[in-house]
Structure formats: structure tokens, C-alpha cells
Amino acid sequence: MKGKQIVFVLILIFVTVAGLWGIPELVKTATYTKARYPFVYFSSIQKKFLMRESDGRKEPYHDDEGKIYSEKEYDSSLPLLNYRQLTVNGEMPEKIDSLVLDPREIRVKQMTFRYSPSEKNTPETGLYIMYESLPKKAKLESPGDVFRLKESIEFIDAESNTVNAEKSELFQSALLKAGFVFPAQWTYGNLSIRKPYDEGYFSLDAEGKLFHVKMVNGRPYVRNTQIALLAEPAFFSMLEVADKRFYGFLFDKKGNSYILEADDGKYKPVQLDIAPFDIDRDEIMIMGNLMYWTVSVQSDSGKNIYALETESLKQLRSTFLEAPANRWHNFASWLFPVYLDFKATNTEYIAPNLHFTHFHALTANLISAIIAIFAFGNVKMGRRIFNSIYSLVFGIAGLASLFFVPFFEKIRIKDN
């Protein structure tokens, strides 16, 4: 049959690809353990990071200097986190550092924020829902239409599935009047109806200017934020904080983080005093209270933890937790110099990713190459060399795929 060698190689390659992915995937399933970091919170009393380990050790509470705490000491060191419990027990301090604690204020200043790169690296439908920012009733109501904002802004009426020309025109002219240059680069907001209030959307126009778009009393409200960051804005994450201090978090293309403060109709970015991070790979988590924010930035190598002063977002203290050892990584670094996977935690997209582990895994390839010389019975020297080199290059997956795809002439051993 014509081209049979090509077909053989074609199948071999695809089976090898399946092996480069499938075999490590099986090993991963058998060995993977999730990285377990301690829970870290900045103590407003000790001015140190307090950690609670969850690996079952006897004395799980300690601070970043290694001092061990009892559970009671730990709880009372974090009064702004445990204020409910401490209040019930009558152990809540009246003030910290001369600051008088007001329970209501503690509550509204309490804030949690998480960002994972998969929020940014995700397919977008390109449709958004605009709620009324000043609803007549106490809760948000569904508007009955959705909008797209790319080449222009268009509202599509759900009932008729047609463009609402009037409303679209209203918003389009408001955007143009505010100086918005189409097409929009991105638009971020919070589509959910389950939120305390609505602040609409932030959209980056073609020239890199950030605009705030919302609907007030059925009318468009469009403002050029006129903010200047260290680099072009890359991502905005809306957060409806209880005290309405800011709209949400902004990250620029260089990995700097900001909050976008609402300042009497003006917009003011306040930079978080932390090192830039990779917004396409690293996760960030922020737990804030009346006095301090605890910010953790988790990368593959470990967790950077910062304590910021709530008002100024200036750094008070920082620490680094190294990533705990993972059995899977250990196995991989001995078995697979390279492996393939398709789904990464930092993105919703499915794409082939080739990972390089460690050069000492080449031992596995070398062993595969030696096995390949002898494992295929009485075959010609040329074939032995091919098998061996193939296994050397592709390692265990290469060797396995040679078993899976036997060469045509294997049955025809010439005996003369």
C-alpha cells in the first residue's frame, strides 16, 4: 500500500502524543496532593503574621517568627477577624492602638477578594446585563435586555430578540460624548443579580482610556475615569464592598495592583504596596479589615504574604512561604522530562502545554532507550536503532507507543 510508512509514523506520533499526556496524567491522578498552605492573617495586636496549619500537627498556631500560640491566644490575637466570637465571650478589646472599635465599622470594613488568572483567561460571550444603579425597590431587578459593547453599544431586547434602537442610541451617544473611542478593548463588571448594589461596568476604549458606564434612573452614566496607572490597565474586577470605598481592583499589564477609589465623582487609583505579580499565572487573595489588609500572592514557587495598612495600602510587613513539596512533582521530575497537558489551573482555555520538569528525568528516557533495544524481539539492526532513539527522545511514552504501533515487517523475519 502506498504511503504506508508515512501512515505508520503518523499513528506513532499521535499515539506518542497521547502517551505524553495520558501516562503522566495517570501518574498524577495516583500521586497528586494539593499544596497545603497555612491560613495566614495579620494580627492587629502582635503586628505579626499569625498562621494556622491544617496538616494535623499538634500545635497548629504560630507566628511568622516561629512562636507557638494556644488556640485562645491565637483567637484573641485576631480580634478584627474573630470579633463576633470574642464579643459573645466578652473578650473583645475596646480599642486597639488607641483606635476605638465600633462593631458596625468593623463589619463594613471587613472585605475578602480573590483573583485567579482563570477569571481573565476565559472565553467571554461579549454580552452584559445593565442593572439600574438607583433601583426604586430595595433589590436589583432584571432589566429585560442585555447589551454588547465592542464596535458600538447595543441593547438587545430579550422578549423580541431584536436590538432596542432607542436605548442603544442613547448609550452610544453618551459614550461618544464622553470621548469613548470604539472598539472597546475590554469590559468588566459583575453580571450577577445577587449583589448589594450595582456600579455598572468599567470598559477600556481603543485608546487605553478607562471608562465607567452604568445606568442611573434609566439614563446612561458614562465617565472617563482619567486615571493614569504605571502601565495600561489589563483587568478590572468589580467588588461591591460594604463601605463603598472603592469600585474594585485594577491590575495593569506590568502586574501592579490598585484599588479604584470612588472620590466624590472622581476616580482615584491607589496602588497596593506589593511586588508586581504575574496576572496570567499567580493567584491573589486579600482579607481586609478596619486596620490592615492581609494580601497573599500565590505562585508556583510559593506564597508572598504582605500586610498593608488599610487606609494608605502601604506595606508594614511581608513574609514568604515556600511551596510545600508535592509527590506528583517528585514523580514527574524522575519519570518525565517533558509531559503534555491540556487544562491548566490558570486558564479556562484548553490548549496543549508542554512542561519541562527536570533534566535528571532523562534517566527514564535512557532506560527506555535501552529497553527498546531488546524489547522488540528479533528485529533488524536499523529498527533497533530507530526504536532506541525514539524511546530516548520521547521517553516512556515513546517506548509505550512503539509497543502500541508495531512496525509492519515485524512478522516477516527473514530467516535466510
Place this chain on the structure above:
Amino acid sequence: MYQAIIYKEWIKTRKALGLTVFVFAAAGVYSFMKIGESVRSSGLVSMWETALQKDMSMFPYFEYLPLFAGILLAITQYAPELQFKRLKLTLHLPLPESKIQQTMLGYGFMAVLLLVCLAMGSLLCGLRLYFPREIVSASFWNLLPWFLAGLASYAITSWVCLEPQWKQRILNIVAGLALLSLFFIGAKSGAYSPITPYLTAFVEASFFFSIYSITRFKEGIQ
């Protein structure tokens, strides 16, 4: 002469094709009945919101249908050829063997492609009546890997069916399942867009896999 081969493939597969078309049509009708039900019970607006916020599939029943259609078609086409080694009769026809093979595979490929395109086209056109183009396009991306899987499953099953040796056939099944599982990584609609070119290339390449099996058949491996 090639029409005659296509005629033979048609006679073999017409019942399976009829069944597939029926099941696809039934699943399609049922999907729209479900959409209609949601629209009537909670209103279009809420449907739209759910579609935007939850990224739920409009056509969950179609996840494995193309896969099974591909498998069914390949089996009805090639199991009779391998049963009693009828393939010998087919390859004995006065035509180049590679052309005979291409015609048979081409028939199956076109049948699955036509089925998949028709299904995709009518589902998306139907959806367009209720939903804006963005949601239709999200549904397209949602369906695409499943429908590509139908083509791949046809090619892989042909490769498995035409393989003359049982031991090798099982190895082919294992490798084939691994490759097919790439089409079913649970993900948001559109998440497949970076990998789609690779999957398409794989689908195309996989159609050559059965040449390997037929060559082994010709060498008399059993």
C-alpha cells in the same frame, strides 16, 4: 465503479444512518422543547441571564450523540467487511486498493460530516430565533468539540474495526479512547478555541489510520 462502492456502503449503512438521523432529530426537537419549557416557566429574560451567567449548555443531549453516531457508522460499514474477511472481495475489485479504501472512508466521512453540519446548522438556526448571536456562537463553540469527536470516533473506529488482529485491536481501542477523551474535557463554551486547530488536524490525520490496518490485513496478519 466508485458509485458502486458508495452504493455498497449505502446498503450497509442506511439503517444505521436512518436511526442516527432519527435520534439526532429527536434530540434536537427535545432540546427545543426543553428550551421552550424554560422560556414559558421563567421567561426569556431569565433564560438569557442564566445562559450568560452560568454558561449552561443548550444542547446537553448532544454531548455523546455524534461520538456514538461515528462509532455506529464505522461498525456498520466495516464489521461486515471483516466478518468472514469479506474485505478480500472488496480489495479484489478491479480498482486500485488505495482508491477503494479512500472511497469507503470518504463515504463515511461525508456521511458523518453531513450529519454533523446539518445538525449543527439546524440547532444554531433554531437557537438564533430566541437568542442573540453571542449566545448562538457560544453554543457553536460548545457543540464543536462534540461534533468533531463524531468525525474522530468514526475514523478511530474504522481503524479499530479494520485491524485484523484482536490483540492489536485492543491496543488501538486504548489509544483511540485516550485521543477521543481530548474532545470531552469539561470546559466552558469557547474554551476549546485554542486547541481546535490541533483537534481538526488530528481528525484529518486520523482518517489515514485505517490504511495501517488495511496494510496489515493485506500482509495476512491475524
Place this chain on the structure above:
Amino acid sequence: MIIQCENITHYYGKRLIYRDLNFEVRKGKILGLLGKNGTGKTTIINILNGYLQPQSGVCRVFGEEMDKLSPATKGRIGLLLEGHIQHSYFNVRQIERYYSRFFPNWKKEAYYRLIEKLRVTPTQKISTMSCGQRSQVALGLLFAQDPDLLILDDFSMGLDPGYRRLFVEYLKEFAASGEKTIFLTSHIIQDMELLIDDCMILDYGKILLHESTNYILKNFRRFTFSTTTDKPFAENKILWNTGKAGMHWETYSFADADKVKDALLSDGREIIDFWEEKLSLEDAFIGLTGKY
């Protein structure tokens, strides 16, 4: 020369099927490849049609190597698979329509002449037919194709005597012109003497004999005798399968009675009640291959 096979050696795993098999089939001949089950008759057919690569050796059909037969040559070869296998999902009419597209000299009437004799409807699926009926369909298709070379693999398998005889008669008629060559295998020898010109008898690993049927029928005899001792006979070039059969001893030979007797007497024993008989092809086959 229609078929030429040179030095075919083949093993299944470690089991030797043949070593250095050589034979030829000339134009106009009907050659029967006879052998017991498992002697590799089907294997030869597979090699001839390019469906099996032997470990070494080459076969040529119409001068082309077996695994590279051109479409035109394939069109000149009619192939009947073991068990009269056909595309049984077709019905009687569909299968004729299907094959007619491939062969320019398609003789539709030849097919329907055979089909008319069967009690089947034109829309009856082949898979619902009896073995005999299916064999007629397969044969009808071959006659309609009108090939120069017919290769029939164990055509008598599963046929009752009537169908077998019918098959033989049709084949004889087909070959009557002398332009057609037929290569067939069979493990049922009955009726075969009516049909085949040449016999090739296959034993495990080798060809036992390749001779014209006439020569075998004319010259090959069974000799029955009694002897004084039960001592087995030594191997002898002219004697085949000498052994005790009930009360008597038997031997087979192409040689005449005197030479056989001389050979039997060579180890000094006494031979009594010595007589010879002519044989049918089936008896001759048993004489050549032995009963086991």
C-alpha cells in the same frame, strides 16, 4: 503460464506450512489443489491473491507479482472465498447491480440463468438463503464476470451432493472452451475426477504429488495381500502407505503388479493372496495421503 509459484516458504508462528513450494498452472487447465484439513490450501489462495505475505518466495498471476496485482489483472480473476462468502447484506438483484459496474464484459444473463433455478425472489437478502443457494449466487456472479482465471477456495464445503454435482457441471461447461483456467481447492474429492485435469496433492509441509488426473486414475493402484509376519515394511520408493487394513495388508503404487510384488518380497517374507484394484480419485487420494 497463468500461475507460477516459486519457492514459497511459510510459517504460522513456528509451525511450518510449506518449504520451497513450486508449481505452475498452464492456460486452459483445471487444477485441483487437494489436501486434508490444515495442509494450507487456503493459505496458498491467500498468497496467490496477495492477502498474505509468505516468509519467502514469490507467486505470479498473469505474470504479475501477487501483492502488486494491477486492477486490470484483478478483473481477469474470479475469486470464490471459502464458504461462498459474499456481501450477504445485498439482495439478489442488488448484488448483481453492484458487481456489474466493475466488469466491462458483464454477462447479466449468466447470473440470472442460475438464479432462476433457485426458489428465491429477486429482493431476497443473501443472508437469508441456504448455503447451497448462496453458493449458486456466488457462482452466478463469477460466471457473469466471465474471468479468465477462476480461483475457488473449497467450493464444495457445506454443499449437499446435488448442489455439488450442479456446481461441477457448471464449472465444466464454463471451462469447456479451453480459454479458461480454474484453480480450485477441495478437501472433498468425490465428483472431483469429473472436473479437474490436474491434481496437486498437498501434505503437511510439502506437495505430495502433482500429476494429471488421468495419469493417477490410470496408473495408481491398490494392492491387497496377506503376509506371514506382522513386521512392518521398510520405506520403499514405489510403495505408498503400506499398512495393515483389518485382516489384510494394503499398499498403493504407480508401478505395475510385478514391480510391487518384487518390492514387497525384498525383505524375504512371503506374500499370499496378492491382488490389485483400480481406484477412484477419492480412493487414490487416501492411498496417497494415508487415512490419518
